Amino acid sequence: MRIEGYAVVGDDDRIADAAGQMPDALKNDAEWAFFQDGLDAADIVALGRRSHDVTPNPRRRRRLVLTRSVARNERQGDVVFWNPAVASLEAAVKALGYPVQHIAVAGGRDVFDYFLRPPHCYTAFHLSQIEGVTLPGGTGVFSAVETGGLTAAHVLASFGYSAASTRTIDTGVHVVTWAPDCA
Numbered sequence: 676m677r678i679e680g681y682a683v684v685g686d687d688d689r690i691a692d693a694a695g696q697m698p699d700a701l702k703n704d705a706e707w708a709f710f711q712d713g714l715d716a717a718d719i720v721a722l723g724r725r726s727h728d729v730t731p732n733p734r735r736r737r738r739l740v741l742t743r744s745v746a747r748n749e750r751q752g753d754v755v756f757w758n759p760a761v762a763s764l765e766a767a768v769k770a771l772g773y774p775v776q777h778i779a780v781a782g783g784r785d786v787f788d789y790f791l792r793p794p795h796c797y798t799a800f801h802l803s804q805i806e807g808v809t810l811p812g813g814t815g816v817f818s819a820v821e822t823g824g825l826t827a828a829h830v831l832a833s834f835g836y837s838a839a840s841t842r843t844i845d846t847g848v849h850v851v852t853w854a855p856d857c858a
């Protein structure tokens with residue numbers, strides 16, 4: 676299973692502002708195109724229940740929605756609600772009834788945390804950074820950004836990931852792709 680994470684942050688590695696919203700300052704056309712291409716390349720998009728609620732799905736992509744509110748996998752059309760504490764990833768994607776070999780992970784924070792470690796660690800984690808943006812009190816891309824005051828790079832390195840490539844996709848917009856030792 677190929678698992679690719681996609682996050683966009685400012686200089687302080689936050690994915691949302693102090694109100695829990697993704698601000699316009701984190702929106703960039705080149706980064707959006709990069710993100711959309713990544714989602715298109717995958718068979719299914721994994722995301723947290725809150726992101727699912729606030730993110731429209733005009734292209735009707737298949738979604739795997741992480742939530743603690745279900746006791747078993749629940750399928751609603753192209754969406755499967757999955758609680759990792761009670762069901763395996765394999766069972767969840769099987770519930771979709773569609774062959775899944777490639778998952779794009781779209782966040783938010785706890786979902787990005789979840790795929791950091793085996794058994795389902797990222798094949799690649801694409802961290803887009805927009806220079807000059809800070810979101811004080813905002814949501815970290817990983818929980819340790821908030822609780823431990825760590826940078827995203829420190830968190831990724833501490834889980835055994837290394838920066839494999841860096842691309843500048845627009846003025847002040849850089850994508851660092853991290854690759855794990857456990858893939």
Ligand SMILES: NC(=O)c1ccc[n+]([C@@H]2O[C@H](COP(=O)([O-])OP(=O)(O)OC[C@H]3O[C@@H](n4cnc5c(N)ncnc54)[C@H](OP(=O)(O)O)[C@@H]3O)[C@@H](O)[C@H]2O)c1
Nearest residue numbers: 682683690696697723724725726741742743782783784785
């Ligand atoms: N900049 C970026 O790259 C980026 C990426 C994603 C989202 N965002 C923004 O960030 C905000 C939302 O992010 P968020 O981190 O607050 O929320 P989120 O991850 O989208 O959703 C959180 C919810 O997901 C479920 N969940 C997460 N991890 C789980 C686990 N391991 N097991 C079971 N359920 C799990 C829980 O749902 P239940 O409460 O139902 O149990 C939890 O309350 C939005 O504004 C969104 O636009 C930005």
